[in-house]
Amino acid sequence: MYKQKKNEKSTKNKWKRSRSRMYGIGILIVTLCLTACEKEEHRMEEVQLEEVEKSESDSEERQNQSASEVSDGERQPKTIWVYVSGAVCTPGVYELPEGSRLFEALERAGGMTEAADQSFLNQAELLTDGVQIQVPTKEEVASGIAAEANTSGAPGESGKTSQGKVNLNTATKEELMTLPGIGEAKADSILTYRESAGGFQSIEQIKEIEGIKDGVFEKIKERITV
Structure with a gap:
């Protein structure tokens, strides 16, 4: 009888220990699952954050590219048209970059002839669109009938x-x-x-x-x- 009770008690103790281990294993499994879920959630957050940052970076790059294209467009030189006549080698209408000076227009017209009065005009004058540059000869200046050098481009x-x-x-x-x-x-x-x-x-x-x-x-x- 005593041995039987002892065996029953031993069996109960073994069952308790086995159950405790099962509980421990179950808790461990649950902990591992939770940890894995947290890691996966954290990884997903990182992926989403990377996607957002990449999207923002792409958007900023597109904006910079667009601004660069606008800036490039603004930097494209504008042009003006001037009419060079009188004592020059090749009179005619010429296209020049905006901000050009009178001497540059004269160069486009082949330069002044030997008969031209080269000191009559202010060759450093800034040109505007639509002006006529009349280059007089020395004879015209000396006789007092020099053609008027109209470089203002405005009537009045x-x-x-x-x-x-x-x-x-x-x-x-x-x-x-x-x-x-x-x-x-x-x-x-x-x-x-x-x-x-x-x-x-x-x-x-x-x-x-x-x-x-x-x-x-x-x-x-x-x-x-x-």
């Missing part, structure tokens, strides 16, 4: 006389800049002086302007009047 009251001289009291900035040695800065100074002094009384008075001394005056004295 002219500051030049019928003899082609520039009137210091009525000339526009563009017309002043047709004088040899008179660029934009000097033209602005002439206009400022004219306004403050109430006009020019004589052509010699222009020498009172800073930057316009005897050298410049000798070049323009035959081209100006008051």
Whole structure:
């Protein structure tokens, strides 16, 4: 009897231990499953995050590419058309990049002829679309019938006389800049002086302007009047 009870007790203990192990194994399996699920969920989040970042990167790249294309389009040089006539080798209408100067138009027309008065025009003048550049000959300038160098491209009251001289009291900035040695800065100074002094009384008075001394005056004295 005693041995039988002892065996039964031993069997119960073995069953308890076996059940405990099964519980432990079950808990371990559940833990492993949960861990695997968490890892899979974490991996999916990383994949989704990578996809979002890639999508944002692609979108940004497309925007940059689009901006670059627009920028390239803006950088494409615009052009102007000018008519070069008079004492040049090949008179005609020429296409030039926007921002070109008068000397560049003359080069496109083959340059000035030997008969041209090369000091009559301001070759550094900035050109605008649709202007006509008339290059006079030395004979035309000497006789006082030099063709008017219309580089302003705008109609209106002219500051030049019928003899082609520039009137210091009525000339526009563009017309002043047709004088040899008179660029934009000097033209602005002439206009400022004219306004403050109430006009020019004589052509010699222009020498009172800073930057316009005897050298410049000798070049323009035959081209100006008051």
